[in-house]
Amino acid sequence: MQGKISMDLSFCQSETGFSLDELVVKLGDVYERKAFGELLKMILQMVQEILMYRIFHGKTDAVKCCDSGHLRMNGSFERRIRTSLGEFKMSFWRVSCSACGKTFSPLQRFIHLGRYQTKTNELEKLVIEAASETNYRRAVRDLARDGKLPVSFHTAHGWVLRTDCDEIDLSRQVIGSVPIQIMPDGTGFKGEGRDGKARKGDLKVVIGITQKGEIFPLGSWAGTSWDTINKQ
Known part of the structure; x- marks a missing residue:
């Protein structure tokens, strides 16, 4: 599976001038917060189109459901995905099996994304590793400083509580x-503070x-x- 993606970059110039430092900072912020996430989304969309084409032309068995049935389109759903490269919304196409009636997203199966999964495992791993070495506030602040997707410390705490990384043999x-x-x-x-001083x-x-x-x-x-x- 091979494809080529082209991207357009538009900008708005200030009439009163701007500093080169400001331009560099803003451009870096665009790529860290937006561009990589959108590029990832475009690649997934391309993969989904090629995958669906192969399914309906009988050229792949990678996401086959039943031996006696065939797949047909059955709408779509939108999912917000968080990754260390950024956050994006993706429309997943759904198919149904004519034999067993099961519905699923071929792309979700193809990229091994859980049915209700909204974040990548690599992002959860980064958050858990950072939180295990310090407190949650400092962990998410350090991740944001390093260019990773910013999350609140409440969200990080919830991920750690729900993860299965504590199931160690x-x-x-x-x-x-x-x-x-x-x-x-x-x-x-x-x-609670006493006499104007924080109590630790x-x-x-x-x-x-x-x-x-x-x-x-x-x-x-x-x-x-x-x-x-x-x-x-």
């Missing part, structure tokens, strides 16, 4: 050597893992040192 080399494995972690927080603290949590891989809580502390927790 623990090796017997990790557990089993002692009755219980201990896993501590902590994070800072800000409380830290929350520490310790969990245990049995030889069978079962996870259970050991305790949580606020404002307690690790030495004190270690003695407990």
Whole structure:
């Protein structure tokens, strides 16, 4: 599958002049926030057109539904897709099978995009990796600064809570050597201010893992040192 895409770039010139620095910054912002996302959308549209042509001319079995049925057009739906290259809206064409009656989008199947998926896995991976090293606000700010798609820290927090990256199979080399494995972690927080000064603290949590891989809580502390927790 090979194709060629042409793009047009239009601009509006100020009558009172502008600085070269401003032009460079604005052009960079266009490509970081808009151009790459639109280019990605154009490529997907081209792939979808070629894929549908091949399906209706019997030239591909990549998205075949039933051996005894044939596919026919059944409308379309629009989906907003978020990627690290930008955000765009894509119209996905839908087909239905004459044998089983199942409806689906050939392009979604072809590019391995989930039925209700609205973001790429690579973007979720970037957000989770960034959030795991710092807090959510700083993580999304750093991603935006690096030219990645800006997301709110509330959105990032929701992605981390819903991801399946925490479903980790623990090796017997990790557990089993002692009755219980201990896993501590902590994070800072800000409380209500006193006398005009912000009150800061830290929350520490310790969990245990049995030889069978079962996870259970050991305790949580606020404002307690690790030495004190270690003695407990």
